[in-house]
Amino acid sequence: MNFFETVYTMVSKIPRGRVATYGQIARLAGNPRASRIVGCALHTCPASSGIPCHRVVNREGRLAPADAFGGPEVQRSLLEAEGVPVSGEGCVDLKNYCWDGREHAPE
DNA sequence: AAATTGACCACAG
DNA sequence: CCTGTGGCCAATT
Structure with a gap:
């Protein structure tokens, strides 16, 4: 299993109405330092794989730059549609909506 | 085919 | 406390 596939799996397992950080995904994937790979994986954004990139935010709980998604x-609309309130700056309440990452119980 | 960059994060000074 | 470097894997040029 390549890191890429693991990243896709983790992101796909994020419960609805919750958000996860790149670092968290990377950590669960087995490489706490490979947070960049998570970003790279989402940048290619193979939507065909059903990857909710909008549920993935950076360390500050901020959404990706305008270069992503379009x-x-x-x-923001997608997150609010999932039940996650987003500030006008595009900030999410990580203290309340940060994915615990325990629901799918990794190894 | 090789080198550099990249939606980032964590540790060290 | 804030600034700087290191590091991971894949994609792009």
């Missing part, structure tokens, strides 16, 4: 507004 507009952070889209991401």
Whole structure:
């Protein structure tokens, strides 16, 4: 299993109405330092794989730059549609909506 | 085919 | 406390 596939699996396992950080995904994937790979994986964004990139935010709980998705507004709409309130700056309440990562119980 | 960059994070000074 | 470097894997040029 390549890191990429693991990242996709983790992101796909994020419960609805919750968000996860790159670092968290990387950590669960087995490489706490490979957070960049998570970003790279989502950048390629193989939507065909059903990857909810909008549920993945950076360490600050902030959404990706405008270069991704085609507009952070889209991401904000998706998050709000999932039940995650987003600030006007595109910030998510990580203290309340950060995915615990224990629901799928990794090894 | 090789080198550099990249939606980032964590540790050290 | 804040700044700087290291590091991971894949994609892009």
